[in-house]
Amino acid sequence: MRNGPGRVRPPLGRVLLVAVPFAWLAAFFLFPFLIVLKLSLSETALAQPPFLPIVEWVEEAGDLYLAIRLRVQNYLTLLSDGLYLAAFTSSLRIAATATLLALLVAFPVALGMARCRAEIRPFLLLAVMLPFWTSFLIRVYAWMGILKDDGLFNALLLGLGLIAEPLVLLDTETAVLIGIVYSYLPFMILPIFANLEKHDPSLLEAAVDLGCRPWKAFWRITVPLARPGIWAGCFLVFIPAVGEFVVPDLLGGADTLMIGRTLWLEFFTNRDWPLASAVAILMLLVLVVPIVLFQRQQALERLR
């Protein structure tokens, strides 16, 4: 290749710096989605692996054909069977509710952290990070012992005489909501805190000096300025929560439909790999809008 005027060939080190992680992510993140797409259009079979190829050489009357069979039935099943649609809609509903609840819990905490003295803040930040470092699975499991019929929460309420009979909490949607809010809370607190910490206090002081009530100043100044942090937190909670498996499996009941669990069951229990792939593709289609919005929001943050 000829190097035109003003166009310098990038040094080898730089090319490698880009090429190595690029190739890894393309091979192990992007390319596998194409295989999922391919498999979602294939047929189940009692074989190892349990599906038929979609492209085959076929010999017919001495002629060789390249036969491509795309099975759209997997998608038709998903769209016509009410159970799958219900799983999709209830996943979106549960994830949206959990995101809102997490925001309501996280915002006051983040605000309180940001209002503490600068020397204390790193310790508070560490205290929020620490549960995030300990196992996700363990944190969900911890709630099983609390929410069981004969668990601690019911024992507490019974002991206080607030209820006469234990509440059924485990294996309900309430338990799933608690589990998601709890597990993803650090993801909501951290971006909001990072944003609030940077606010200039003189803005609020100016508003109050001009006669604005503190509550109104909060709504007119703090909340609008915190919007990027709020959005980042909501995306970080909502998108993975839609496809969550561990929480609905351990804390939800048989009637708590969530699409991540549906995919798992289709794959591991029913061994219907093509249908599980179709579920994955539909999940990606549903999530592509929030994912793109999240990326754009991250890009804007980097420009600041």
Place this chain on the structure above:
Amino acid sequence: MRRGPGPFDLAALTLGFAFLYLPIVILVVFSFNASKLVTVWGGFSLRWYEAVLSNQQLLDSAWVSVRIAFVTATTALVLGTMAGLVLVRIQRFPGKALFTGMVFAPLVMPEVVTGLSLLLLFVSLDVPRGFWTVAIAHTTFATCYVAVVVQARLLTFDRSLEEAAMDLGAPPVRTFFLVTLPLIAPSLAGGWLLAFALSLDDLVIASFTTGPGATTLPMRIYSQARLGVTPEINAVCTILVALVTIVVLVISIVQKRRLVRERARPAR
């Protein structure tokens, strides 16, 4: 932000941290319970820890998990540092938007989707599944977390030291290893640990990509937890929580000391 925390802020902090910590504290306390019941305190006992230490299956899978996490964290550190450098330092190259997308998308991608897609990749390549397929799968998402950590550090990086080294004739690669790397080392240590913790913790992706002989600790914990809460699992979880807490605290104290030392130095 403002003058200081008011009563409302203190209440929010207290309740928020109580919510974050109470479940873990309860789990830890009941791992020392002599009684098998989860709500009845039967006195202090270490019997569940003895049970864990004599459970060979559990120990084997813990060893598998630690080895996978070590390979993952080390590979992801190299790849993630490269990716972080690319994001911050290389302004334009063909496919930059795609590259950025591939670094950030795995952070929010539902694990079942990532797990399934990687499994299908390994099946279609006819790779025998086990230790290495799990390590590759974990490396892929851990790389993205390391990249984000490194990127955040590089965004606030003072480049004048690098420029000084280059002005004095150091080639870029040498400058990187002699100047940049030592300066971002604490973030790299943090990134390595984060990758290690994420790998050690993962259930879903490992379940999809594993094979015979490579059952990880979370897979064992999960299959027992599905049957209900047992004090033995409480004990395993307590050991893990204790290890993570100690490591994170030590790291943050070391970093804090370093920061204090750097601040104590006369201004450059």
